[in-house]
Amino acid sequence: MPILAPMAPRHLSQALTLQSQVYPPFLVEPEAAFASRLAVAAPYSLVATRGEALVAYLLAHGWPQGAPPPVGAVLDPAVRGDALFLHDLAVSPAARGSGVGRALVDHAIARAAADGLRRAELIAVEGAASFWAGLGFAPGKVSPALAAKVAGYGSSAQWMVRSI
Template sequence: MSAPILLPLHPRHLPEALALQAQAYPAFLVEPEAAFASRLGVAAPFNLAAERDGVLIAYLLAHGWTRESPPPVGAVLDPVTAGDTLYLHDLAVSAAARGTGIGRTLVEAAFRNAAAAGLARAELIAVEGAADYWRGLGFEAGTPPPRLAAKVAHYGPAARWMWRAL
């Protein structure tokens, strides 16, 4: 078995990425194909894939976005959207690759790309009890402002708004 290769997440990855997403997230958080595909065109340098032997084993959907205003689940994004913050939308790792550190590798590569692009902050909504994982990558959690709290609530009862400096 070869070492994983990191590369840009590309439309050719879409079928495998959608399958990984369905395995990693509960149904209410699974993005429709059109919404997922729209994220591939927004700030593509931050959308990353990990392949092993030509098979997608993990991906990160991340894009520039406006601070403290995450897009809703299922929203189709405009490809010319830019922002002042790196928004980490979706990280999925196959069962075979869990525990290998590939998720961290993808996130750290996105941080480097975002810092090189002049972004100084990263944000995300940790779902399904993943806040501890993201704390291990330097994110902090807190009470979101009221206008943001309603958006966070749509991601489930365990969802946490998190941020960190790049």
């Protein structure tokens, strides 16, 4: 199993490379947007490494419930939230099937629970809803405003929630 650690600015270059390898171009975020999530997400964003190589990452941060940021948005680091928003999970092809994705999510949820957050939210993209369902997430209630935000993540995107 790879080693899990908090994501730090030194991981940014490798994380951006992994992001571009595993996501379609319309979901690849510019460096400024990705880095802003690190500033907001400090205790919940994690990496998995083997030696010096980053093999997976999770961008997750506290955010206002039911209000996911748009793809590519630069986040305000002063925003605090009442929910854990799992923004992005990327696992390299070499690490798929190893359980590292689940380990990253479990670790972030445990940290959020310790901080008093009681709800986790995400937008499942590119057919990943079944993966997230296996981690306890289920389709959430979607208002028209939320539906418009979710649509920005692709035609197959799905809003999912779970209790922490």
